[in-house]
Amino acid sequence: MNFTWPVDYDRDVSDTQSDGRRPVFAAERRQRIIELVRANGAVSLRELAQAVHSSEVTVRRDLRALESEGLLNRHHGGATLPGELSREAGYTQKVSLESAEKAAIADLAGALVEDGDAIVVGPGTTTQEFARRLTRHAELAVVTNSLLVAQVLSASPRVEVMLTGGTLRGSILALVGSAAEHSLAGLRVRRAFISGNGLTAERGLSTPNMQVAGVDRALAGAAEEVVVLADHTKIGVDTMVQTVAPDRIDHLVTDDAAPRDVLDDLSARGVRLHVAEI
Amino acid sequence: MNFTWPVDYDRDVSDTQSDGRRPVFAAERRQRIIELVRANGAVSLRELAQAVHSSEVTVRRDLRALESEGLLNRHHGGATLPGELSREAGYTQKVSLESAEKAAIADLAGALVEDGDAIVVGPGTTTQEFARRLTRHAELAVVTNSLLVAQVLSASPRVEVMLTGGTLRGSILALVGSAAEHSLAGLRVRRAFISGNGLTAERGLSTPNMQVAGVDRALAGAAEEVVVLADHTKIGVDTMVQTVAPDRIDHLVTDDAAPRDVLDDLSARGVRLHVAEI
DNA sequence: CCGAACGCGAACGAATTTGATCGGAAATCT
DNA sequence: AGATTTCCGATCAAATTCGTTCGCGTTCGG
Numbered sequence: 001m002n003f004t005w006p007v008d009y010d011r012d013v014s015d016t017q018s019d020g021r022r023p024v025f026a027a028e029r030r031q032r033i034i035e036l037v038r039a040n041g042a043v044s045l046r047e048l049a050q051a052v053h054s055s056e057v058t059v060r061r062d063l064r065a066l067e068s069e070g071l072l073n074r075h076h077g078g079a080t081l082p083g084e085l086s087r088e089a090g091y092t093q094k095v096s097l098e099s100a101e102k103a104a105i106a107d108l109a110g111a112l113v114e115d116g117d118a119i120v121v122g123p124g125t126t127t128q129e130f131a132r133r134l135t136r137h138a139e140l141a142v143v144t145n146s147l148l149v150a151q152v153l154s155a156s157p158r159v160e161v162m163l164t165g166g167t168l169r170g171s172i173l174a175l176v177g178s179a180a181e182h183s184l185a186g187l188r189v190r191r192a193f194i195s196g197n198g199l200t201a202e203r204g205l206s207t208p209n210m211q212v213a214g215v216d217r218a219l220a221g222a223a224e225e226v227v228v229l230a231d232h233t234k235i236g237v238d239t240m241v242q243t244v245a246p247d248r249i250d251h252l253v254t255d256d257a258a259p260r261d262v263l264d265d266l267s268a269r270g271v272r273l274h275v276a277e278i
Numbered sequence: 279m280n281f282t283w284p285v286d287y288d289r290d291v292s293d294t295q296s297d298g299r300r301p302v303f304a305a306e307r308r309q310r311i312i313e314l315v316r317a318n319g320a321v322s323l324r325e326l327a328q329a330v331h332s333s334e335v336t337v338r339r340d341l342r343a344l345e346s347e348g349l350l351n352r353h354h355g356g357a358t359l360p361g362e363l364s365r366e367a368g369y370t371q372k373v374s375l376e377s378a379e380k381a382a383i384a385d386l387a388g389a390l391v392e393d394g395d396a397i398v399v400g401p402g403t404t405t406q407e408f409a410r411r412l413t414r415h416a417e418l419a420v421v422t423n424s425l426l427v428a429q430v431l432s433a434s435p436r437v438e439v440m441l442t443g444g445t446l447r448g449s450i451l452a453l454v455g456s457a458a459e460h461s462l463a464g465l466r467v468r469r470a471f472i473s474g475n476g477l478t479a480e481r482g483l484s485t486p487n488m489q490v491a492g493v494d495r496a497l498a499g500a501a502e503e504v505v506v507l508a509d510h511t512k513i514g515v516d517t518m519v520q521t522v523a524p525d526r527i528d529h530l531v532t533d534d535a536a537p538r539d540v541l542d543d544l545s546a547r548g549v550r551l552h553v554a555e556i
Numbered sequence: 557c558c559g560a561a562c563g564c565g566a567a568c569g570a571a572t573t574t575g576a577t578c579g580g581a582a583a584t585c586t
Numbered sequence: 587a588g589a590t591t592t593c594c595g596a597t598c599a600a601a602t603t604c605g606t607t608c609g610c611g612t613t614c615g616g
Contacts, residue, residue: 042300042306043300056565056603058565060605061563075306076304076602076603080305147428161446163445165457166441167439167440173429183443354592559614559615562614563612564609565608570605571605572603572604574599574602577596583593584592585589585591586590
């Protein structure tokens with residue numbers, strides 16, 4: 001925990017540890033290095049060397065060992081906390097995935113919006129793409145719990161954006177939790193445009209996360225009609241928590257690679273289909 | 279404490295928190311670039327270079343690398359979010375003004391936060407920079423109405439971010455209106471870190487916009503202590519709506535180019551000063 | 557008491573990063 | 587459409603950092 005440094009005064013360059021003072025164990029030094037990196041987020045090699053009273057070569061060696069244990073990340077000139085950087089690699093990869101399908105779906109869904117509408121838009125990459133189309137409409141009121149959707153719409157002055165409150169879920173940049181659900185309680189809009197992780201005819205829309213499911217339910221509950229935006233990779237798959245029952249879904253916008261039988265089942269349950277041709 | 283950048287590496291400082299400024303790692307710079315692009319939708323090359331304190335050549339190299347990872351799209355003059363050339367509103371230019379001062383102020387203000395704190399962070403470029411420092415702390419709960427602050431903190435799992443609801447004010451990417459104020463009503467945190475457009479000893483903190491003023495008041499009201507982050511360009515100027523009275527301000531963090539007399543007046547009114555030396 | 561093993565620091569070549577410059581391409585203006 | 591301004595790509599040079607080898611001193615086991 002706390003280290004008492006036997007002697008901390010000027011150690012000259014040529015000075016060695018021949019004077020009977022207790023040597024600083026390597027483990028102590030490394031512990032100190034980790035503390036420094038954790039405290040500052042990122043520390044330069046030189047600073048570390050000064051701080052632990054060792055040469056830069058030694059610190060480099062330590063950093064190499066610590067990196068192999070996953071305790072920190074090395075960079076040119078120093079080290080940083082692991083995970084602090086290089087984040088979001090997974091997220092943005094999703095954006096470019098099937099972007100043609102998403103764009104086509106978003107285009108088609110845009111036809112379901114009219115000037116002067118009040119709508120709800122849920123989180124997701126498809127709905128984000130959909131939101132981009134909304135800037136053309138005049139006098140739109142959009143309620144969303146997605147920071148990305150809000151940001152997309154922030155530029156257009158003719159769209160009024162209302163964000164729900166709530167705690168931020170960093171992985172999808174959306175607001176969840178009871179505060180988010182509660183802020184939707186008194187709301188009533190015409191249509192909700194939401195996505196999800198899976199859609200089947202039997203169980204409807206679903207998502208693998210409980211908190212996300214709660215808000216999705218609240219989003220759908222605030223609208224008279226529910227529009228689901230889902231590309232073909234989600235049609236026919238079921239995930240953990242059901243969010244919207246099949247008979248509560250009024251429209252489904254998807255692409256023509258979706259399995260035909262599932263679409264037919266959905267249609268039989270009263271879901272109006274909008275299939276984008278890629 | 280001198281803040282000269284090229285560290286003289288002959289001196290052996292026993293201080294572990296060395297004051298010399300650390301070189302910015304390439305990974306950090308790229309992360310910063312991504313954040314800037316995300317936040318503004320589209321940023322020009324020149325502004326990016328200015329913001330990260332590097333040459334345009336280096337930024338160009340970074341952009342090339344980031345594009346190959348699919349993290350952004352680059353084209354003549356700058357870079358945009360991947361997926362769409364959504365915004366044609368020209369590259370925003372308010373990205374980096376007096377960024378050195380802001381960074382120093384943010385550093386200083388970071389000392390007013392402790393692990394386990396619950397704090398409020400208001401909108402503004404300075405507070406955004408401040409928020410970047412918060413990722414080092416453990417078990418932090420942050421309430422904010424700024425999308426940019428939320429986004430900065432979204433990457434760090436040790437910080438819980440709560441966003442107020444409300445209508446989005448696109449120009450500053452913050453939530454305002456009665457919903458925002460109402461969502462802060464039942465809240466009580468230790469400190470509020472807010473910025474503003476002007477600060478005088480007579481009228482305290484002020485901002486030119488009524489709606490923004492309302493939320494600022496609510497933000498300050500939710501905290502036991504109010505910390506104002508303001509660079510020297512805001513000290514001594516008064517704008518339309520008063521948001522926080524002088525005697526409600528407990529701390530002021532600013533830089534040493536602020537007019538001395540105003541600081542003295544503020545100090546006489548009980549405001550504790552933290553002046554960053556550039 | 558002695559040799560081997562180990563940790564640490566110094567030195568030097570290699571590799572990486574960064575900034576500057578210049579010709580050519582692209583966009584904008586007239 | 588032509589001219590001009592701006593921006594991009596590539597090569598080069600300087601600085602910094604990294605990896606490796608070697609030497610020195612200490613410690614441990616016999």
